[in-house]
Amino acid sequence: MSKSILPNITKRWSPRAFSSKSISEEDLDLLFKAAGKAASSYNEQPWRFVYAHREDTQNFNLLLECLTEFNQKWAKNAAVLVATVAKKSFSNNGKPNAHSWHDIGLAMGNLSLQATSMDIYLHHMAGYDKEKTIESLNIRADYEPVTFVAIGYLGDKEQLPDNLKEQETPESPRKDVDEITFVGQMGK
Ligand SMILES: Cc1cc2nc3c(=O)[nH]c(=O)nc-3n(C[C@H](O)[C@H](O)[C@H](O)COP(=O)(O)O)c2cc1C
Numbered sequence: 680m681s682k683s684i685l686p687n688i689t690k691r692w693s694p695r696a697f698s699s700k701s702i703s704e705e706d707l708d709l710l711f712k713a714a715g716k717a718a719s720s721y722n723e724q725p726w727r728f729v730y731a732h733r734e735d736t737q738n739f740n741l742l743l744e745c746l747t748e749f750n751q752k753w754a755k756n757a758a759v760l761v762a763t764v765a766k767k768s769f770s771n772n773g774k775p776n777a778h779s780w781h782d783i784g785l786a787m788g789n790l791s792l793q794a795t796s797m798d799i800y801l802h803h804m805a806g807y808d809k810e811k812t813i814e815s816l817n818i819r820a821d822y823e824p825v826t827f828v829a830i831g832y833l834g835d836k837e838q839l840p841d842n843l844k845e846q847e848t849p850e851s852p853r854k855d856v857d858e859i860t861f862v863g864q865m866g867k
Contacts, residue, residue, distance in 0.1 A: 697831035713793035747806035757829035
């Protein structure tokens with residue numbers, strides 16, 4: 680049998696149309712557990728997650744309003760909004776953890792794969808106001824927001840504004856392996 684990429688890696692993509700179906704607290708807990716299984720520098724586990732279900736209107740809006748206008752337009756329909764937050768220093772010696780964002784990426788990769796296996800989809804967002812997030816979500820000193828993530832089940836793309844409908848595709852272009860790999864030295 681020929682080898683291939685894991686089906687859940689191929690299946691994953693970032694939708695903007697989410698269904699109205701909620702995600703149970705139990706399922707969300709599984710996603711966060713999967714995130715927490717990631718490797719991290721000195722096992723610091725610098726990831727923290729501030730989240731709200733859509734039904735929890737007050738907290739959901741707190742998160743939603745930190746997003747850019749563009750992201751708010753579609754992320755308002757997510758079942759859950761999450762702000763990923765990094766602890767900036769190591770707990771044992773207070774030194775800066777240069778890899779905290781890297782480790783959050785690993786954690787979110789795990790969360791994403793676990794979600795895909797449960798037919799749940801993620802849409803990561805860098806489009807948010809950092810200062811507003813720190814204030815509105817009461818982010819502690821020595822922590823910083825990294826991304827927001829909209830999570831939910833797939834919805835009907837007809838609910839999206841016209842300009843977003845055409846971008847709603849599971850097939851985004853990808854660089855070839857040749858373009859991203861170098862043997863020994865990177866060169867010019
Ligand atoms: C760190 C990060 C930040 C992103 N920020 C945004 C964003 O603010 N708004 C948005 O619509 N999509 C955002 N995206 C989604 C990317 O555009 C998307 O992942 C990329 O086009 C590849 O498509 P795919 O995830 O469907 O394979 C972000 C993705 C990542 C990983």
